[in-house]
Amino acid sequence: MLFERLQKPSHLILLTGLLAISLPAPLFANPDPAKSRKASEVLVAELAEDESVEDVEQSVPRTTAERENKALKPHPSRTGAGIDTPSAPARKVAPNIDLKEVAPAPEAQATAPAENTADTTGSELPDAGAGTESEPGPELRPGEAFTLLGNDVMPGTSTRLAWAPGIQIAGLSQPTPVLVVNGVNAGPTLCLTGAVHGDELNGIEIIRQTVYDLNPEKLSGRVVGIPIVNLPGFQQGSRYLPDRRDLNRHFPGSPEGSLADRIAYSLFENVIRRCDMLVDIHTGSLKRTNLPQLRADMNNPEVAEFTRGFDRMAVVHSTGSPGMLRTAAVAAGIRTVTMEAGESHRIQQHQISAGVNSLTSLMERQGMISRMFVWGDPEPVYYDSDWIRADHGGILFSEIELGARVSQGEILGYVSDPITNAQHPIRSSSDGRVIGMAVDQVVMAGFAAYHIGTEAEVPGE
Numbered sequence: 105m106l107f108e109r110l111q112k113p114s115h116l117i118l119l120t121g122l123l124a125i126s127l128p129a130p131l132f133a134n135p136d137p138a139k140s141r142k143a144s145e146v147l148v149a150e151l152a153e154d155e156s157v158e159d160v161e162q163s164v165p166r167t168t169a170e171r172e173n174k175a176l177k178p179h180p181s182r183t184g185a186g187i188d189t190p191s192a193p194a195r196k197v198a199p200n201i202d203l204k205e206v207a208p209a210p211e212a213q214a215t216a217p218a219e220n221t222a223d224t225t226g227s228e229l230p231d232a233g234a235g236t237e238s239e240p241g242p243e244l245r246p247g248e249a250f251t252l253l254g255n256d257v258m259p260g261t262s263t264r265l266a267w268a269p270g271i272q273i274a275g276l277s278q279p280t281p282v283l284v285v286n287g288v289n290a291g292p293t294l295c296l297t298g299a300v301h302g303d304e305l306n307g308i309e310i311i312r313q314t315v316y317d318l319n320p321e322k323l324s325g326r327v328v329g330i331p332i333v334n335l336p337g338f339q340q341g342s343r344y345l346p347d348r349r350d351l352n353r354h355f356p357g358s359p360e361g362s363l364a365d366r367i368a369y370s371l372f373e374n375v376i377r378r379c380d381m382l383v384d385i386h387t388g389s390l391k392r393t394n395l396p397q398l399r400a401d402m403n404n405p406e407v408a409e410f411t412r413g414f415d416r417m418a419v420v421h422s423t424g425s426p427g428m429l430r431t432a433a434v435a436a437g438i439r440t441v442t443m444e445a446g447e448s449h450r451i452q453q454h455q456i457s458a459g460v461n462s463l464t465s466l467m468e469r470q471g472m473i474s475r476m477f478v479w480g481d482p483e484p485v486y487y488d489s490d491w492i493r494a495d496h497g498g499i500l501f502s503e504i505e506l507g508a509r510v511s512q513g514e515i516l517g518y519v520s521d522p523i524t525n526a527q528h529p530i531r532s533s534s535d536g537r538v539i540g541m542a543v544d545q546v547v548m549a550g551f552a553a554y555h556i557g558t559e560a561e562v563p564g565e
Contacts, residue, residue: 196254200261203283203316245290250326252284252378260288262320267330269370271363282375283311283329285318291325291472295379295438296463298330300352300386300429302337302344303448307385310445310459318473325472328379333371341449343389352386353425355432372432381410381470382433382440383463387455388540393447394555395507395539396458399424400441401434410439413469414462417443418539418557420489447543489539491552494519496528500547504554508538516554519547534558 247259257263266279296314298307308331315329332338336346345351349364356376357369376382388394399422402408411419422442424431433440443462446455467473494500502517504510510532519528530553540555547553 196256198255198257198261198263198265198284200258201263203262203264203285244324247287247290247324250284250286250293250378252328253282253374257284257286257326259286260320261286262318267371267375269367271366271370278335280330280332280335283315283327283331285315285320285323285327287323287325287472288321289324291323292380292470293326293328293378294467294470294472295376295382296327296329296385297333297382297429298385299332299334299338300384301350301389301448302332302334302340302342304343304385304387305449305451306387306446306455306459307443308332309451309456310385310443310463313456313460314463322474323472325470327467327472328375330371330375343448352429353427355427355429356436368429372429372436376429376433376438377436379438382430382438383443383466384429384433384440385443385445385459387445388447390542391447391545392540392542392552393506394444395537396443396445396455396462397539398441398443399430401430404434406439407434407441411441413466414441415465416458417462420539420557489536489555489557490533491540492516492530492533492554492556493549494528494530494547494551494553495549496521496526497548498522498526498528498546500542500544500551500553502541502544504538504541506538506541509536510538510556511535516541530554532556 249256249258251257253265253267255263255265257265262283262285265282265284267282268279296311298311299305311329311331315327318327334345334351337344337351340346343350345364345367347363349362351364351368354362354364354368356372357367358365359369360366361369396417398411398414398417398419400407400411400419401423402411402419402421403423424434424442428442430440430442443459445459446452464473464475468475496519498519498521500517500519504514504516510516512532512534514532515529516532516538517530519530520526521528532554534556536556536558538554539557542551542553
């Protein structure tokens with residue numbers, strides 16, 4: 105399938121009390137018919153501990169030997185997850201809609217097994233082979249119905265469903281939209297989650313642009329997108345849930361725990377476990393911004409291999425922390441990475457385009473789509489990384505930009521004391537590239553201001 109990329113940012117509009125977005129700007133296609141399938145090297149960095157940077161976790165060092173000698177543990181087969189079987193009868197056939205069209209918000213459905221009330225026999229079922237006659241392909245297998253949130257999404261269709269964790273005040277419950285594209289052909293299930301932290305907006309648009317451009321009649325497998333996981337936090341412009349907890353520290357959750365535990369449990373059991381692959385999209389926190397990058401446990405061979413599908417995206421080694429969605433999903437046998445792009449509270453089209461391009465290349469590498477796609481040159485390897493802290497309090501003024509290459513001793517910025525007029529330079533501790541940094545703001549001594557990734561040779565070379 106020929107995939108097209110957005111050139112201009114879309115304009116945001118209000119849709120049913122949620123962030124819905126108008127049709128994309130004019131599209132363009134890559135005219136080069138050649139496909140370059142060269143395998144880009146795995147790009148690895150090791151995160152430094154920083155207690156004041158919440159999206160940076162202390163990691164177990166990357167162990168190349170362990171990765172090479174460790175046998176691949178076969179995770180439970182997830183093929184056909186959510187597919188209707190005689191032991192799991194269909195309950196409701198989801199309507200086939202064009203996701204680009206403005207439509208009323210979907211109503212949440214009960215997720216417990218219920219009696220089948222929809223007639224899904226005979227001619228009521230869409231033809232699984234529709235739209236594939238011109239592109240037969242010997243390796244393609246017909247898709248099947250995908251059961252999610254009490255609905256059967258038929259092959260070759262797309263729809264909007266709704267997830268509700270059932271923890272709101274009665275009468276004030278507001279479901280969270282779930283976008284589903286079930287391909288006409290069989291294949292893996294990819295899940296995309298955004299705004300687990302309610303103030304991280306770039307991921308919302310990355311998911312919208314990625315999912316809305318999919319053609320179910322030319323898709324193998326399924327894509328499930330939840331643009332806004334933390335809807336209460338999003339509505340308040342807050343990173344956290346109403347109980348002031350960080351949702352990304354409570355997975356896989358508990359049905360009898362705190363508010364965060366219950367929301368995490370509902371999402372994990374009703375949606376996440378239905379997927380084979382997961383990309384959880386975040387931004388920098390605490391007035392910081394991140395160069396587009398992946399966070400992945402490179403000690404896990406399946407996850408390390410999974411990262412090879414993302415074009416033009418640096419990979420930073422991070423084993424993750426207990427309670428993170430990524431950690432819980434990997435433990436459940438789901439190949440998972442965290443994507444970081446930009447800063448919170450903002451829509452940044454350059455960061456969004458990088459995320460969309462990488463997700464599209466991932467789907468192409470996984471055999472879910474086919475497009476005229478030229479693989480880019482691999483990013484440098486970031487083997488070591490350090491946060492450089494301010495030694496004085498004052499107002500931070502940066503001299504460099506995100507992504508800049510810097511030399512040891514180079515001045516990255518100044519901390520200016522507004523009372524004494526003293527200027528305190530912050531210098532790079534090594535040669536490398538700025539993969540994360542704080543925006544200009546008032547800082548105190550010890551504030552982590554610049555995240556420097558240092559290049560290293562590809563392991564094994």
